[in-house]
Amino acid sequence: MMETPAETLTEKPKPTPTRPTQLGGDLQAANSAELYWDDQNRKQSVDVVFKRAEDHALNAIDWYLYAKANKRKCAQTLRLGTIAASAIAGLLPLLSQIFQNQLSSLSPAWTTIALGVAGVLMAIDKFFGCSNAWMRFIATEHRIRQALHEFQMDYDIAQASWAENLPTAEQAQAMLARCKTFISQVDAFILQETNEWLTEFQNAIKQKDEPAAISKPIV
Numbered sequence: 001m002m003e004t005p006a007e008t009l010t011e012k013p014k015p016t017p018t019r020p021t022q023l024g025g026d027l028q029a030a031n032s033a034e035l036y037w038d039d040q041n042r043k044q045s046v047d048v049v050f051k052r053a054e055d056h057a058l059n060a061i062d063w064y065l066y067a068k069a070n071k072r073k074c075a076q077t078l079r080l081g082t083i084a085a086s087a088i089a090g091l092l093p094l095l096s097q098i099f100q101n102q103l104s105s106l107s108p109a110w111t112t113i114a115l116g117v118a119g120v121l122m123a124i125d126k127f128f129g130c131s132n133a134w135m136r137f138i139a140t141e142h143r144i145r146q147a148l149h150e151f152q153m154d155y156d157i158a159q160a161s162w163a164e165n166l167p168t169a170e171q172a173q174a175m176l177a178r179c180k181t182f183i184s185q186v187d188a189f190i191l192q193e194t195n196e197w198l199t200e201f202q203n204a205i206k207q208k209d210e211p212a213a214i215s216k217p218i219v
Contacts, residue, residue, distance in 0.1 A: 037172070043165065046172050050155055053179040057148040057186050064141035071137060075130040082121045089114035127204045133197065140193040144186055151182045 035045040092111045125131055158175050159165065167175065 037169075039166070042169070042172050043162075043167055046167060046175050049176055049179050053151070053183050054148070056183055057144055057151070060144050060186055060190060061141055061148070064137045064144070068134060068137035068141060071130050071134040074128075075125065075134045078121050078125040078130060082118045082125070085114045085118035085121065089118065127208065129197065129200050129204065132200055136193050136196055140189055143189050147182065147185050147189070151178070154178055 035048060036042075037045055089111050092114065093108070096108075155175070155178075158167075158171065158178070162168075162171060
């Protein structure tokens with residue numbers, strides 16, 4: 001009876017992790033990888049933590065770039081509509097005077113309608129905060145990008161001081177502390193932008209409810 005040769009078990013290489021796409025959704029927390037801190041694996045573990053911190057910032061930048069583009073389109077559309085409606089409201093009386101015979105059937109009510117449309121478009125922009133959000137996203141994305149550039153440069157400077165490109169335990173701890181600080185810095189930028197949005201939205205709701213509260217009869 002012939003012996004069946006034993007199959008050689010080979011470990012399949014793990015795929016290189018890629019940054020998850022957060023466009024159109026909420027930013028998600030990254031999973032923590034298993035790290036080893038012996039002399040042979042210390043640099044690789046530091047690289048993993050650095051990459052995790054870098055990806056955290058890049059995901060935030062990608063999200064703000066995507067959201068900024070949508071808010072820009074919304075804000076520009078509403079603002080252009082407001083300008084156009086206001087211009088029409090201002091031109092209609094002049095046109096009716098210039099072309100009295102040709103525009104004799106033009107009702108003055110169209111001027112009121114145009115002004116009403118302009119007011120509605122402006123109110124929509126203010127309530128949903130399209131223009132304000134566009135500005136907030138630009139500022140926050142710029143802050144995160146600037147902090148990322150500084151973080152990447154600090155990592156390059158730290159690597160230059162490593163003997164044979166291998167960090168000591170103290171150097172690894174210093175780099176880990178820098179990664180922690182950077183992640184907290186990015187989260188602080190996001191929290192600041194979120195708090196600004198909450199404040200603007202609460203003020204918009206309060207302004208919307210004030211006329212109703214004033215007109216409500218006292219029993």
